[in-house]
Structure formats: C-alpha cells, structure tokens
Amino acid sequence: MSSQMREKPCRTVRNLSIYVANRPGALARIAQTFSRRGFNIDSLVVSAGATPGFSRMTITAEGDEAGWDQIIAQCSKLVDVVACRCHEDEDAVVRELALVKIRCDLAARTEVLQIADHFRAKTMDLTETSMILQATGSPSKLDAMVGLLRKFEIVELVRTGKVLMARGEEAT
Amino acid sequence: MEAKKEQKNVKTGAELLVDGLAAGGVKVVFGVPGGAAIPLYDALYLHGAGMRFVLTRHEQGAAHMADGYARATGRLAAVLVTGGPGATNTVTGIMTAYMDSVPMVVVTGQSDRAMLGKDAFQETDVFNLMMPIVKHSYLVKSAAEIPRVVAEACHIATTGRPGPVLLDVPRDVAEELAAGPGVGEAVAMSLPGYHPVARAYGRETLEQVAAALKAARRPAILAGHGVVLAGASAALRALAEKLEAPVTTTLLGKGVFPDGHRLCLGMPGVYGGAGANLALSECDVLLAVGARLDERVTAIPERFGRDATVIHVDVDAAEFGKMVQADVCVEGDARAVLEDLLPLVEKCDSGEWQKRLAACRRRFEATTGGGASERQPGGIRPLAVLRELRAQTSPETVLATDVGLHQMWAAQAWSCAAPGQFLTSGGGGTMGFGLPAAIGAQLGRPGTPVVAVVGDGGFQMTLCELATMVVQKLPIKVFVMNNHYLGMVRQLQDIFREGHFSGVELEGNPDFAALAKAYGATGLSLRRHADIRKVVRKALATEGPVVVNVEVARREEVFPIVPPGHPLNEMVFERPRRGRGRPAGGSAAAAAAGADEAAKAVTDITKEVH
The missing domain is CATH 3.40.50.1220 (TPP-binding domain)
Incomplete structure (x- = not known):
C-alpha cells in the first residue's frame, strides 16, 4: 500500500439495523461499541420489533471504513443482539419524518405553503405567526426541504432519524 | 411472611442466588461484605453449604483470586462484594479477567430499588460502570428473575469465549421472596442472542x-x-x-x-x-x-x-x-x-x-536475559533464581507471576509442559495480580505446589492478601524479585528516554521478610548469588506460606526486546550504549534520541542466520 493511500483513513457513513432482545442496558452496550472505536452516531431509532420482547434499532453512523466490519462483529457478539446487518440506501426502503416549526406571517405564508406542497408536507399547526410542517421521505428529500425553508426563520426542527427496511425477501 | 414461605420452594432472592451459584458449579466464593451485601452474606452463611467462602482483604484481591482459581482449574468461581467502593475495587480484577477471557461471576450488593439513582449511601451505578469490561451484566430487578439470571450468568461466563459476568443485586431484591425451581429442576434460560457454537465453519x-x-x-x-x-x-x-x-x-x-x-x-x-x-x-x-x-x-x-x-x-x-x-x-x-x-x-x-x-x-x-552491559558484580541475576526454582520444583508446579520485568524473565526461564501452570496477566498487564492469583490457584488445586514470583512494585499493590494466604493456611512460596524499582518502566526510560528515570524508584520498601513474619508467614532473605540454591531449597522445604525477599541486581533489564515501531525480526539483544552528552530539548528530543540509539542497536535476525 502506498504511503499516500495510508495517510487519511476513509470515513464512511453506513446504516446498521440491529434486532435485539429488549433488555436493560442493550442500547448502552451498543452505543458503547460505537463510541469506543471513535464512531459518531448520526441518527438512532429504537422501537418495538415484530415479536414482543424484541426491539429494532436503526443506526446511521460515520466512522473509518476499516472499522465497520469490527463494529458489526462487536455488535453481533453482544449477548442481547440477535442480528446486526448493514444496509445500503439503494437496497432498502429508507424513510424519515421531520417536523419543522417556522416563524411566518401572512406575507410569507404562501411561499412556505408552496414549498410544503412541493415536498408533500402537511401543515400540522397554524397560527398568526407560526406554522408546523410535517414531512416524510428520504433523508435527502427532507434535507432539501429544510434547505429551502432556511430562507424563513426555522424556530425548531425535529427529525426522527432514518428508519429502513430491506427490500424483497432479504431480512433487515 | 412465614405463611408465604411455606409455599413450595419460596425463598429469598439471596437464597435463590446462592442456590443458583451452586447449581452453576461454583464451589468457592471470594469477597468482602458490606451493608448492601448483608442479605447475600446471610444466605451464604445459612445456605452456602458445600461452598467455601474466602474473606479477602481487598476486593481487587477477591477478583484476582477468582481469576487465578479459574485459570488453574478451568472452573468457575464467584466474587461477592458490596456496592460503592466494594464494587469499584473489583474493577481492576474484572478488567484483568475480561482482557484474558477468564470466566468469573461477580455479584455486587446494591442499594434498595427505590434508592437507585438518588445518591444514597454507597449507591453507585455499577451496572453501567462495568459495562465495557464484562462479557455481560445484569441489574436484577426482582427476586423472581434470580434463578434465570444466575443460570444465564454462569452459562455465559463459561461458554464460547469465556469472560466475567456481573450481577448487581439491590438489597431489597435479595430480601424479597420468590418461588425457585424445584429440586433437580432445570432453570429455563432466555438468551435469544447468545448461541456459542464449536463449529461455525464448513x-x-x-x-x-x-x-x-x-x-x-x-x-x-x-x-x-x-x-x-x-x-x-x-x-x-x-x-x-x-x-x-x-x-x-x-x-x-x-x-x-x-x-x-x-x-x-x-x-x-x-x-x-x-x-x-x-x-x-x-x-x-x-x-x-x-x-x-x-x-x-x-x-x-x-x-x-x-x-x-x-x-x-x-x-x-x-x-x-x-x-x-x-x-x-x-x-x-x-x-x-x-x-x-x-x-x-x-x-x-x-x-x-x-x-x-x-x-x-x-x-x-x-543472549536471553539481563542487561549484560551493566551487570553488577555479585548482584543476583533474577534468571539464575528462576532457573534454580524451576530445577527444584516438581513439573506440575503452578507459577503465578505479577507484571513487569520478573514476568518476562519468568516467561523466558520457566518451562512448563502443560497448560494452567503459568498464570499471568497478559492483556491487562495488571500489577498486583500475582499474589492473589496464586492464592486462588492454591485453593483450586490444594495438592499442587504453587509458587508466586512477583516484583517489589506489584507485590505492594495487593500484599494485604498475605493475611488471606496465612489465614487459609496456603503453602504458597512467594519470591519477591526486589530491585527497588518499577523496573520495566525504568528499562523503557533507560533505553528510549535517554535515562530519564521519572517516578520509578521505590524508596521506602519495607523488609519483605520481616513483613511476612509479621503476617505469620515464614520470611526469608536472599542477598548473595552464592546462596541461591540454599535459600530456594529452604523456601521450598519450609511448610506453610513463605515469602522470600530476593535482592536482585538493581539495573538488570530484560532482553531481547523489539523496540517500538520495529517489526518482529528487528531485535535488541543487549542494552544499547548511550552516546555522550544529552540532547538539549524536552521529551520529544529524548524520545527521538532514544529511538535513534535503539534503532542503531537493532539486529535483523533474518540476516544473522545462514
């Protein structure tokens, strides 16, 4: 390997889907596995799995490319973890939900609603001075919408983080 | 309460825990009690028949003893301590076992459930504190789950790649009543994510x-x-x-x-x-x-x-x-x-x-051995002591070492023909491991001679366990390779830091032979090369626990070594000669000069053999 190639470890973003017995400490153990290797978790969603007593975690994180196999192996090894799989965006249905609270008066309202309409966002709350939009879709679509809305004053932004499911017969 | 207890197999959480450990094969429990662990100790007192309890002087010692026991016998031992400092004192021992894949079940007493997270007396978040250094852990929330949890803990600790498992048991859970398994009834485990297999290959x-x-x-x-x-x-x-x-x-x-x-x-x-x-x-x-x-x-x-x-x-x-x-x-x-x-x-x-x-x-x-260039006239060479010790001990003897120069000398000089005979902290590099590990080994293998070789630095980190050794009447022979230095660090400073001996001189060492006598053991001293055979023979022939203070050549180092940054074939076989004059500048300059000297002293062994 040339010295040039060695210089900077390649940082990559990946998605892990972890199926885990719903036991105290399971989340902390998984989070520690990431932090110990210096991986930064971008988003993390935990919810009930299809079978009672199990949870599904969807974690998107950034770390050096060489470390990802280790992260998967270390997570898989945890006593509570039943399965830990890595998924590319292209091979999965990937969704996220965002709530955006915008300060907007009557003058701005039309344009905000135009943007909302374009992204198929719904108006969940409307006052004289503010509006809450709810949008769902791929994280990049939400990024695009939030980007356009930055023209106005975004008071608050809450995103669920990415959830995904493998397409076809493949297990998530 | 009595009426309830009359129901079939209803017991306290503490009793269920002791039953579970016994069912898991635990025959020895090491520990120190405390407030939050009193119900657990009560159950051990009343129901721990067939289980030997060993009171240690410090909880670190308890963990190392369970570790040494497991390494020497392949069997699981338990550690039972209280919360707060009792639990935190086991951290070093648990880390040592985790790094070296040694099975162990550690039970820590905890404050009542209602007190968790409220900074009650000695209330510490032990479950989360231990997480990175255990194979698995439990915070036990009810007595009813104790049979399952203890069975799982023993199973996880001993199967697959072994390791320590923690059970944090609140005091009121230990006192709560719950139904346990019937006599001979197997306890169902629930480990959907844990399936160790011997053959995962095709x-x-x-x-x-x-x-x-x-x-x-x-x-x-x-x-x-x-x-x-x-x-x-x-x-x-x-x-x-x-x-x-x-x-x-x-x-x-x-x-x-x-x-x-x-x-x-x-x-x-x-x-x-x-x-x-x-x-x-x-x-x-x-x-x-x-x-x-x-x-x-x-x-x-x-x-x-x-x-x-x-x-x-x-x-x-x-x-x-x-x-x-x-x-x-x-x-x-x-x-x-x-x-x-x-x-x-x-x-x-x-x-x-x-x-x-x-x-x-x-x-x-x-070329194996000490720092040839600074050999002291008349000084005792540690390798000579170890070789004599090996020659005079039976082949099945178990040697426990501490961590440091003596550990590497022992690895060089102590030949053994079977596993479980050389107990040492590898991954953890834990000073203080040697004496308690030897105690655990001797308790597990009472008929086998057990020797501990320790340095004066590591020995002083857990030497309170001399009391445990004496009380338990264990005929361990402890050899303290005393160079009045933290020798391994000293060697690194000598070779790679231009001789900047920072914080390595152990002034104020006690007379270890006299100290041993004060504890009720036999204390011997070895000060002259000519006495090695005689003193080793006397130590081995003396009944009961013996501590031998060996005044070794102070500047003896371990060779060969591979310097940092060099591949395995680039070895240094003797102490590099230091150039005249110290470089001006700070730590980086010293490190650079040291690395430079070491690099000059390196021998490429692939080119030396024809």
Whole structure:
C-alpha cells in the first residue's frame, strides 16, 4: 500500500439495523461499541420489533471504513443482539419524518405553503405567526426541504432519524 | 411472611442466588461484605453449604483470586462484594479477567430499588460502570428473575469465549421472596442472542486450510490462550507433530505446547525469543489458533504475516480482521478445529526450515536475559533464581507471576509442559495480580505446589492478601524479585528516554521478610548469588506460606526486546550504549534520541542466520 493511500483513513457513513432482545442496558452496550472505536452516531431509532420482547434499532453512523466490519462483529457478539446487518440506501426502503416549526406571517405564508406542497408536507399547526410542517421521505428529500425553508426563520426542527427496511425477501 | 414461605420452594432472592451459584458449579466464593451485601452474606452463611467462602482483604484481591482459581482449574468461581467502593475495587480484577477471557461471576450488593439513582449511601451505578469490561451484566430487578439470571450468568461466563459476568443485586431484591425451581429442576434460560457454537465453519473452509498447510515449506503455528481454554493441548500436539510444524506459544498460551518439545519455539513478540520471532517473520503459512494477534505478539500488526498465508482460528468472530487481516478465518472452538483438521493434513516438507530455526535459536541462545552491559558484580541475576526454582520444583508446579520485568524473565526461564501452570496477566498487564492469583490457584488445586514470583512494585499493590494466604493456611512460596524499582518502566526510560528515570524508584520498601513474619508467614532473605540454591531449597522445604525477599541486581533489564515501531525480526539483544552528552530539548528530543540509539542497536535476525 502506498504511503499516500495510508495517510487519511476513509470515513464512511453506513446504516446498521440491529434486532435485539429488549433488555436493560442493550442500547448502552451498543452505543458503547460505537463510541469506543471513535464512531459518531448520526441518527438512532429504537422501537418495538415484530415479536414482543424484541426491539429494532436503526443506526446511521460515520466512522473509518476499516472499522465497520469490527463494529458489526462487536455488535453481533453482544449477548442481547440477535442480528446486526448493514444496509445500503439503494437496497432498502429508507424513510424519515421531520417536523419543522417556522416563524411566518401572512406575507410569507404562501411561499412556505408552496414549498410544503412541493415536498408533500402537511401543515400540522397554524397560527398568526407560526406554522408546523410535517414531512416524510428520504433523508435527502427532507434535507432539501429544510434547505429551502432556511430562507424563513426555522424556530425548531425535529427529525426522527432514518428508519429502513430491506427490500424483497432479504431480512433487515 | 412465614405463611408465604411455606409455599413450595419460596425463598429469598439471596437464597435463590446462592442456590443458583451452586447449581452453576461454583464451589468457592471470594469477597468482602458490606451493608448492601448483608442479605447475600446471610444466605451464604445459612445456605452456602458445600461452598467455601474466602474473606479477602481487598476486593481487587477477591477478583484476582477468582481469576487465578479459574485459570488453574478451568472452573468457575464467584466474587461477592458490596456496592460503592466494594464494587469499584473489583474493577481492576474484572478488567484483568475480561482482557484474558477468564470466566468469573461477580455479584455486587446494591442499594434498595427505590434508592437507585438518588445518591444514597454507597449507591453507585455499577451496572453501567462495568459495562465495557464484562462479557455481560445484569441489574436484577426482582427476586423472581434470580434463578434465570444466575443460570444465564454462569452459562455465559463459561461458554464460547469465556469472560466475567456481573450481577448487581439491590438489597431489597435479595430480601424479597420468590418461588425457585424445584429440586433437580432445570432453570429455563432466555438468551435469544447468545448461541456459542464449536463449529461455525464448513468442510470447505477446513479443506482450504489443509491445502494451504500442504503447500507449506515454512509452516508455523501460533497457539494462544484460546487453545488452553478449549482444552486443545493434545489436539495441538497431534497436529503439530503430524505436520512437522514448529509451534510458538503466546504468554497466555504457555504450556499448551510443551516447552521442551523439539518443535516448541517458546514465546514470540516484543519480549519474545529470536527463534519464535524468526518463525513468525519468515513463515509461508501461519496457523494462528486462539490468539488475538495483539501488538505485543505481532509488533506491527499491519506488517505482520504480509508474506505468509495467514489462517486465523478463533471462537470469537470479532477477532477476525481486528488486528491482522487473515487469508482464511475459521470461526470455531480451537479443539474442534484442530481435531477436524488432523485427518486432512499431511507432513510438510519443512526440514530446511526447521534447520534454519534451530540455527537461529543456537545463534541467539546465550543472549536471553539481563542487561549484560551493566551487570553488577555479585548482584543476583533474577534468571539464575528462576532457573534454580524451576530445577527444584516438581513439573506440575503452578507459577503465578505479577507484571513487569520478573514476568518476562519468568516467561523466558520457566518451562512448563502443560497448560494452567503459568498464570499471568497478559492483556491487562495488571500489577498486583500475582499474589492473589496464586492464592486462588492454591485453593483450586490444594495438592499442587504453587509458587508466586512477583516484583517489589506489584507485590505492594495487593500484599494485604498475605493475611488471606496465612489465614487459609496456603503453602504458597512467594519470591519477591526486589530491585527497588518499577523496573520495566525504568528499562523503557533507560533505553528510549535517554535515562530519564521519572517516578520509578521505590524508596521506602519495607523488609519483605520481616513483613511476612509479621503476617505469620515464614520470611526469608536472599542477598548473595552464592546462596541461591540454599535459600530456594529452604523456601521450598519450609511448610506453610513463605515469602522470600530476593535482592536482585538493581539495573538488570530484560532482553531481547523489539523496540517500538520495529517489526518482529528487528531485535535488541543487549542494552544499547548511550552516546555522550544529552540532547538539549524536552521529551520529544529524548524520545527521538532514544529511538535513534535503539534503532542503531537493532539486529535483523533474518540476516544473522545462514
């Protein structure tokens, strides 16, 4: 390997889907596995799995490319973890939900609603001075919408983080 | 309460816990009680029949004793301590066991459930505190779950890749009543994510391994602790002999292949021997079994095995590619893999290779040992003591070491023919391990002679356990290699920091022989080279516990070593001569100058053997 190639470890973003017995400490153990290797978790969603007593975690994180196999192996090894799989965006249905609270008066309202309409966002709350939009879709679509809305004053932004499911017969 | 207790098998959580440990095979419990653990100790008092309790003087000692017991016997022991400081004092011992894959169940008393998270007296978040250093852990929330949880803990600790498991038990859970299993009734476990398997590999993988070994002209086997834990000593020997492949054993693998065997190369690595390091540097096929290929063994992991076909066998799939990317990975128990491989392999054409390795060992044989250039006239050479000790002890003797120079000297001089005879803290490098580990080993193997070799630094970290040794009437012979220094750090400062001896002089050491007498043991002193044989004989012949203070040559160092940043074949065999004049400048300049001197003193062993 040339010295040039060695210089900077390649940082990559990946998605892990972890199926885990719903036991105290399971989340902390998984989070520690990431932090110990210096991986930064971008988003993390935990919810009930299809079978009672199990949870599904969807974690998107950034770390050096060489470390990802280790992260998967270390997570898989945890006593509570039943399965830990890595998924590319292209091979999965990937969704996220965002709530955006915008300060907007009557003058701005039309344009905000135009943007909302374009992204198929719904108006969940409307006052004289503010509006809450709810949008769902791929994280990049939400990024695009939030980007356009930055023209106005975004008071608050809450995103669920990415959830995904493998397409076809493949297990998530 | 009495009425409820009359129901079938209703017991307190503490009783259920003691029952569960007994059912899990625990025969010895080490610990120190405290407020939150009183119900647990009460159950041990009333229901712990058949279980030996050993009161230690410090909780770190308790964990190391359970560790030494398990390493010497292969059996599970438990640690029982209270919350807060009782639990935090076990951290070092648990880390040591975790790093070296030693089974252990640690039970910590905890504040009442209602007090959790409220900074009650001694209330500490032990569950989260321990998380990175345990194989698994539980905060037990009700007595009803105790039978299941204890069964799971014992199962997890001892299966797959073994390790410590923590049970944090609130005081009121220990006192709560719940129904337990009936006599002889199996407890159902619920571990949907835990399925250790001996054979996670297929026939195809084995055939791939066999084909690589068949083509090998320079084969080498690296056997680690995993081979010991799998009980695969005989399988390893059969395979090595059939292949005619030389074997090198890691620090924790010592004894799993007999040290005196014609194919045995001893320990490799940063403090390893030239023969073993040459084998790992020049082999064309490397079979690494139950070894995690850490940087102490491989020196520079990314350069290790570059020119060889590396086959990595481990029960823990997370070891694959962690340090070294192998060409073939075999996930499985070492014994299963080695036994399955045996019928598939043939003798390698390794004659020339073995001649070369033998030549290397002859070439560098005399260089093992101390700092030749600063030998003190009349000073006791630690290797001479260890060799005499080996000569005078029976082959089945168990040696426990502490961590430091004496540990590496012992690894060099102490030959053993079976696993479980050389107990040392490898991954943790935990000073203070030696004495309590020896105590645990002696309790587990009462009929076997147990010797502890420790340094004056590490010994003082847990020497309160001399009381435990005396109270338990354990005939352990402790040899303190006393150089009044933290010697291993001193050597690194000597060679790589231009002799900046920072914080390594152990002023104020007590007279260890007198101290031993104060504890009720026999104390002996060894101060002259000429007395080595006599004093060793006297120590071994004396009944009961003995501590020998050995005043070794103060500046004796351990060689050979592989300096930091160098590959395994670049070894330093004697103390480099220091140039005149100290470089101006700070720490970086000293480090650079030290590295420079070490680099000049390096011998490339591949070029020295013809």
